[in-house]
Amino acid sequence: EKIVDNPVSPSPVLSELEQVGFADIVIDTDGRVRRGLLSVVDSDGNVRYSLGTILALYYLKQRGITPEPLEQGQKVSLGKAIFKRFTKNDGGYVGADSGGYQILLNYRGQAQNFLTFSLTDVLNNNISPNSLSDRLVFIGTTAESINDLHYTPYNDKLSYSSEMMPGIVIHANIASQILSSALEERPLIRVWPDLIEGLSIYTMALIGTSISWWFKSIKRVLLSFLLVSSCVLIGSYLAFLWVWWLPLIPCLLALFTATIVLGFINNKQQDKIVLKLTLDLLLKTLKDKPTIRHIAIEYLKQSENRQNQVLIEKQLFNKLNN
Numbered sequence: 001e002k003i004v005d006n007p008v009s010p011s012p013v014l015s016e017l018e019q020v021g022f023a024d025i026v027i028d029t030d031g032r033v034r035r036g037l038l039s040v041v042d043s044d045g046n047v048r049y050s051l052g053t054i055l056a057l058y059y060l061k062q063r064g065i066t067p068e069p070l071e072q073g074q075k076v077s078l079g080k081a082i083f084k085r086f087t088k089n090d091g092g093y094v095g096a097d098s099g100g101y102q103i104l105l106n107y108r109g110q111a112q113n114f115l116t117f118s119l120t121d122v123l124n125n126n127i128s129p130n131s132l133s134d135r136l137v138f139i140g141t142t143a144e145s146i147n148d149l150h151y152t153p154y155n156d157k158l159s160y161s162s163e164m165m166p167g168i169v170i171h172a173n174i175a176s177q178i179l180s181s182a183l184e185e186r187p188l189i190r191v192w193p194d195l196i197e198g199l200s201i202y203t204m205a206l207i208g209t210s211i212s213w214w215f216k217s218i219k220r221v222l223l224s225f226l227l228v229s230s231c232v233l234i235g236s237y238l239a240f241l242w243v244w245w246l247p248l249i250p251c252l253l254a255l256f257t258a259t260i261v262l263g264f265i266n267n268k269q270q271d272k273i274v275l276k277l278t279l280d281l282l283l284k285t286l287k288d289k290p291t292i293r294h295i296a297i298e299y300l301k302q303s304e305n306r307q308n309q310v311l312i313e314k315q316l317f318n319k320l321n322n
Contacts, residue, residue, distance in 0.1 A: 003040065003048060004100075021051035025150060025167055026102060032151045033105070033165070035086055036174040040100035052174030055136045059175075060182055076101075079182030090191045091245035104189040106243065108176040110154055111142065111169045136175055140168030187243040197247045204232070204251040208258025225259040 001010035003022045010020040026035045038053045049057065057067065060079060068077040076083045086102035088095050108114070115135075117127050141148070149164035180186035192200070211224045229252055236248040 003042065004037075021049050021054035023051055023167060023171070025170055026097075027150065028096075030151075032153060032155065033170055034153060035102045036105045036170075036177070038083075038101045038103060038174070038178075050171065050174065051138075052171035053178065055138075056175040056178035056182075059136055059179060063183075065182060073101075078178070080185045081181035081188060083178075083181070083188065084190075089194055089197070091189075092247060092249055094250075103177075104191070104245065105170075105173060106177055106187065106189050107152065107154070107173050108180070109173075110163070110165060114169065114172055114176075136172075136179075138168050138172050138175075140166065140171075142166040142168065189243050189245050191245050192247070197250075200247060201250050201254045205254040205258040208255045208260075211259045221259060225255065228259075229255060 001020055001022050002008040002024055004024040009015075014020050022040070024037055024040075025033055026037050028034055036052070037050055039047050039049045042048050060066070065079045069075075070077055070082065074085050076085075083103055086096075086098055086104060088098045090096075091104065115131065117131075121127055148167040150167065150170060152165045152170070154165070177186070177188070181188055191197075207228060208225070211228070212221055215221045215224060232248065232251055232255065236246045239246050
């Protein structure tokens with residue numbers, strides 16, 4: 001069934017047998033699926049589970065493992081894992097829709113990472129019983145005509161290359177993540193608390209401000225920015241290998257704004273100070289030589305842009321009228 005947008009009712013027979021899981025998938029603004037919707041509360045106050053979730057919970061229940069809510073439902077203990085509920089600012093998200101009980105997906109892989117059989121294999125009885133023993137079996141279609149193909153992090157960020165992932169495979173990934181985490185302690189994607197993320201962004205801004213303050217040369221500012229940003233990129237990549245999703249983009253934006261923009265402003269201010277000192281020097285040293293002074297000031301004006309020319313005229317007017 002589908003219950004979030006454009007609801008689709010399930011089969012009455014399966015509904016009576018309580019063998020229904022919803023097929024809704026959370027799609028990010030860039031068209032990719034990075035989150036798994038495990039459950040929602042319907043209008044009647046009943047908890048409804050997704051296809052992958054309900055199968056995984058059924059499998060675990062046979063082994064005496066059941067979910068235990070923690071921290072007023074913000075976390076769920078299940079076997080050897082604790083599933084933390086996704087919140088709107090987790091990882092690289094800002095103000096995302098966090099409705100229902102969502103988690104960040106740590107994909108097992110694409111369709112080829114799962115044991116699959118075609119309908120022809122089923123009809124021709126080409127499937128060994130051992131292949132399905134003690135396994136969850138998902139029955140679904142991967143045909144393009146069904147319009148249930150989705151982009152995932154496996155697709156190239158710019159060209160969206162590589163094949164799209166069928167919805168049934170996404171649900172298989174959700175079930176695999178739940179089972180492997182609950183039974184084998186496979187890591188879940190973790191994020192910093194909002195306070196730590198805020199401090200990290202503030203720290204990057206502070207580092208950027210320090211760079212633009214200490215280094216007066218634009219070249220040194222740029223080199224320092226590239227060095228620090230490279231360290232941030234490498235650190236974020238290494239953290240992701242350890243299943244931590246850090247706020248990379250906000251940190252880089254804070255670093256860029258504080259370093260480049262503030263450095264540019266500082267450089268402009270320094271230019272104005274140097275220009276003012278140069279003009280003062282000309283006026284003092286050529287005080288008794290008005291003709292030479294006039295020529296020198298005109299040369300100075302011609303070497304500057306229009307904005308600085310206006311500044312020179314304004315300062316010259318103030319100096320000569322004081």
